[in-house]
Amino acid sequence: MSSNYLICTGCQKEYPLDRIFPRCDNCFEPLEVRFVSTKKFITDKALFSRNILEHYAHFYPFSEIEQKLSLKEGFTPLIKADKLSQLLEIDNIYLKNETVNPTWSFKDRGTYVGVQHALSLGCDTIGTLSSGNMAVSVAAYGARAGLKTIILVSADIPSEKIGPILIYHPILIKVSGDYGQIYYDSLKIGRELGIYFLSSDVPFRVEGSKSIAFEICEQLDYKVPDYILIPTSSGGNGRGIIKGFLEFYEKGLITKLPQFICIQLAGCAPIYQAWINKEDSVSTIKNPVAIDNAIANPFPPSGKALLRLLRKFRGIVTTVSDEEALSGQLMLAREGIFAQPAASVSIAALQKLKAEGVINKESRCVAIITGAGIKYTGILEKHNFNVAASTLEELKDIIISKLAD
Amino acid sequence: MSSNYLICTGCQKEYPLDRIFPRCDNCFEPLEVRFVSTKKFITDKALFSRNILEHYAHFYPFSEIEQKLSLKEGFTPLIKADKLSQLLEIDNIYLKNETVNPTWSFKDRGTYVGVQHALSLGCDTIGTLSSGNMAVSVAAYGARAGLKTIILVSADIPSEKIGPILIYHPILIKVSGDYGQIYYDSLKIGRELGIYFLSSDVPFRVEGSKSIAFEICEQLDYKVPDYILIPTSSGGNGRGIIKGFLEFYEKGLITKLPQFICIQLAGCAPIYQAWINKEDSVSTIKNPVAIDNAIANPFPPSGKALLRLLRKFRGIVTTVSDEEALSGQLMLAREGIFAQPAASVSIAALQKLKAEGVINKESRCVAIITGAGIKYTGILEKHNFNVAASTLEELKDIIISKLAD
Numbered sequence: 072m073s074s075n076y077l078i079c080t081g082c083q084k085e086y087p088l089d090r091i092f093p094r095c096d097n098c099f100e101p102l103e104v105r106f107v108s109t110k111k112f113i114t115d116k117a118l119f120s121r122n123i124l125e126h127y128a129h130f131y132p133f134s135e136i137e138q139k140l141s142l143k144e145g146f147t148p149l150i151k152a153d154k155l156s157q158l159l160e161i162d163n164i165y166l167k168n169e170t171v172n173p174t175w176s177f178k179d180r181g182t183y184v185g186v187q188h189a190l191s192l193g194c195d196t197i198g199t200l201s202s203g204n205m206a207v208s209v210a211a212y213g214a215r216a217g218l219k220t221i222i223l224v225s226a227d228i229p230s231e232k233i234g235p236i237l238i239y240h241p242i243l244i245k246v247s248g249d250y251g252q253i254y255y256d257s258l259k260i261g262r263e264l265g266i267y268f269l270s271s272d273v274p275f276r277v278e279g280s281k282s283i284a285f286e287i288c289e290q291l292d293y294k295v296p297d298y299i300l301i302p303t304s305s306g307g308n309g310r311g312i313i314k315g316f317l318e319f320y321e322k323g324l325i326t327k328l329p330q331f332i333c334i335q336l337a338g339c340a341p342i343y344q345a346w347i348n349k350e351d352s353v354s355t356i357k358n359p360v361a362i363d364n365a366i367a368n369p370f371p372p373s374g375k376a377l378l379r380l381l382r383k384f385r386g387i388v389t390t391v392s393d394e395e396a397l398s399g400q401l402m403l404a405r406e407g408i409f410a411q412p413a414a415s416v417s418i419a420a421l422q423k424l425k426a427e428g429v430i431n432k433e434s435r436c437v438a439i440i441t442g443a444g445i446k447y448t449g450i451l452e453k454h455n456f457n458v459a460a461s462t463l464e465e466l467k468d469i470i471i472s473k474l475a476d
Numbered sequence: 477m478s479s480n481y482l483i484c485t486g487c488q489k490e491y492p493l494d495r496i497f498p499r500c501d502n503c504f505e506p507l508e509v510r511f512v513s514t515k516k517f518i519t520d521k522a523l524f525s526r527n528i529l530e531h532y533a534h535f536y537p538f539s540e541i542e543q544k545l546s547l548k549e550g551f552t553p554l555i556k557a558d559k560l561s562q563l564l565e566i567d568n569i570y571l572k573n574e575t576v577n578p579t580w581s582f583k584d585r586g587t588y589v590g591v592q593h594a595l596s597l598g599c600d601t602i603g604t605l606s607s608g609n610m611a612v613s614v615a616a617y618g619a620r621a622g623l624k625t626i627i628l629v630s631a632d633i634p635s636e637k638i639g640p641i642l643i644y645h646p647i648l649i650k651v652s653g654d655y656g657q658i659y660y661d662s663l664k665i666g667r668e669l670g671i672y673f674l675s676s677d678v679p680f681r682v683e684g685s686k687s688i689a690f691e692i693c694e695q696l697d698y699k700v701p702d703y704i705l706i707p708t709s710s711g712g713n714g715r716g717i718i719k720g721f722l723e724f725y726e727k728g729l730i731t732k733l734p735q736f737i738c739i740q741l742a743g744c745a746p747i748y749q750a751w752i753n754k755e756d757s758v759s760t761i762k763n764p765v766a767i768d769n770a771i772a773n774p775f776p777p778s779g780k781a782l783l784r785l786l787r788k789f790r791g792i793v794t795t796v797s798d799e800e801a802l803s804g805q806l807m808l809a810r811e812g813i814f815a816q817p818a819a820s821v822s823i824a825a826l827q828k829l830k831a832e833g834v835i836n837k838e839s840r841c842v843a844i845i846t847g848a849g850i851k852y853t854g855i856l857e858k859h860n861f862n863v864a865a866s867t868l869e870e871l872k873d874i875i876i877s878k879l880a881d
Contacts, residue, residue: 235850
């Protein structure tokens with residue numbers, strides 16, 4: 072037997088390493104791997120030291136930070152999507168996978184930075200108005216920091232969305248009334264009571280989103296991509312990402328800016344409506360109909376601010392339908408990433424803009440995959456999935472026939 | 477105004493940086509952060525270069541690996557849990573947070589390593605038998621690798637668990653019959669048809685779990701903890717973690733081994749039963765009743781192999797009840813981590829073993845948080861959560877009264 076082999080954990084019988092069957096032919100106990108290594112090992116703490124406020128300290132106005140508040144948000148993978156490239160006929164597509172953050176969405180970056188700011192001001196209570204990713208994120212970081220945490224949700228929140236917020240022990244209040252009005256009232260109450268409401272447009276939440284841009288630059292060796300695709304709801308994340316690229320540009324770390332593409336769902340696209348109508352202000356969408364609330368803010372608080380940035384830096388605003396978002400979700404899964412529909416709009420937009428000739432084959436594109444599909448599994452019923460059934464006796468034949476399909 | 481300030485994105489009015497209210501008093505547009513930095517920025521690609529098979533290449537028998545198959549699994553945070561330390565009166569508790577893996581459980585490590593092995597053997601089809609974390613992980617990596625992927629699930633799988641597997645486009649077959657028999661038959665069919673079944677006991681899946689041990693050592697600067705708490709179902713992850721510590725020990729990177737604590741749910745504890753009865757073999761549990769299938773394998777394929785390791789290296793096997801697991805879930809959320817009950821058993825066990833005097837106050841403990849709570853939100857109904865309701869008019873008063881509670 073060579074020095075590389077499998078060995079039975081029971082009877083010690085040896086097998087070649089290129090065996091598929093995982094158990095011993097003799098005693099049927101599981102096998103394990105043995106080999107003589109020829110490679111070096113060098114320990115590297117940098118692989119684990121990730122903290123956006125430390126690594127990018129130059130770009131944040133904190134004299135000191137509280138390490139313990141971090142759940143190691145950010146430093147998310149940039150995944151090359153070769154199958155999507157082939158499918159969409161675009162040479163280079165990268166996926167910035169925000170679904171592996173501590174609460175499985177990009178919100179954790181801004182929440183972490185916002186909580187640092189809240190603590191530096193001596194606040195003992197934070198809050199937010201959200202029924203989705205932001206509520207979960209603020210509840211988690213509020214718990215981590217030991218702060219009182221007020222989560223306001225709309226009265227019609229689906230019950231399955233409440234548990235993943237309440238698990239972190241916040242004060243959760245269902246508020247009935249106009250959602251836009253609740254938003255503004257919460258800020259007013261926050262000012263009166265000294266509660267730091269970490270909403271989507273809070274300056275330090277926007278600062279958190281900057282780190283997405285910084286990381287993309289580092290991950291691409293400062294070769295700035297042609298396009299950044301940003302699923303856009305309230306507009307805060309887009310503001311942060313653009314601000315991040317601008318700050319790297321101003322510091323001379325990059326020599327050009329990418330083109331920013333903001334994507335909304337057609338059923339709730341207030342920023343897009345203002346964009347095509349060349350309006351400076353954003354009108355509230357009445358009766359929005361959209362598949363995923365995470366990208367369906369009918370009165371985006373950062374809408375006007377985002378429009379100003381997009382006009383200044385030759386941005387693009389587009390929409391995709393619910394069906395296109397679902398199709399984008401399936402396409403992303405081909406790369407091994409299960410995104411929520413709100414995040415999948417970026418892939419749907421890539422397909423649409425390529426077909427329209429806006430994006431060409433040679434483009435280098437980065438799609439921000441803002442949040443995890445596992446958060447909204449009810450939506451999966453909209454896909455027509457195919458499930459086979461088998462008894463044990465017919466299993467082999469059914470596998471053979473399925474493989475032949 | 478100082479050089480550090482907030483500025484209105486609309487009218488450019490400036491405000492001090494220590495302001496909570498996020499919008500302009502003048503035009504009500506959102507503010508943003510401006511400041512002059514005094515800190516240095518040094519780019520560091522190592523922060524993003526994580527690949528377990530590259531970094532730990534010395535410990536893996538691959539002459540070359542396919543980078544593209546990786547979704548950047550592993551290199552998960554080790555989170556210091558000071559609130560838990562205080563609560564449980566144990567000086568040092570660390571949480572190895574596997575919930576931020578690409579499919580939100582530890583399974584991705586072994587799946588990645590297993591797929592590398594499958595491809596090195598020229599296999600074009602992989603498979604697994606699972607209704608939970610492993611099914612999702614194998615489906616994701618199979619899609620990523622462009623392999624045909626067969627996922628066998630038991631016929632009584634809850635419908636909400638099917639979508640998160642099917643999103644990755646595998647061949648999914650519901651198989652009726654005895655689950656233990658399906659497991660053995662799937663291996664047999666795999667051998668006959670050349671399908672690489674990546675089940676829990678596959679040697680290269682176990683190799684993937686080794687990296688959890690390697691990372692803990694690096695993250696703790698090679699100061700080996702006293703205890704590693706491992707939620708235990710099929711036994712494969714425990715085998716891998718122990719093997720990892722042994723390999724670092726044999727290489728001289730660490731000077732002692734931790735004590736390994738395997739935890740099962742009381743309603744399905746075949747390894748624990750064999751342990752306390754001093755038996756070498758593990759008997760199947762008839763009619764298991766456990767809150768989370770992810771830790772309720774009634775016929776653990778690696779049970780005997782794990783028992784041998786635990787006996788050799790002075791391990792501990794214990795159980796906790798469903799209620800204790802749920803209590804552990806709530807405790808973990810206080811640290812900002814939402815774990816599935818299967819993962820929360822490690823905290824419940826810490827509490828139990830501390831009360832029993834097995835673990836003392838001065839101990840350094842690492843709990844493996846194996847998978848994300850967001851995967852099984854139905855279980856949250858078992859918690860008695862408190863939700864307040866409010867109209868917009870009474871919101872301020874209700875917030876004041878809740879904060880006073």
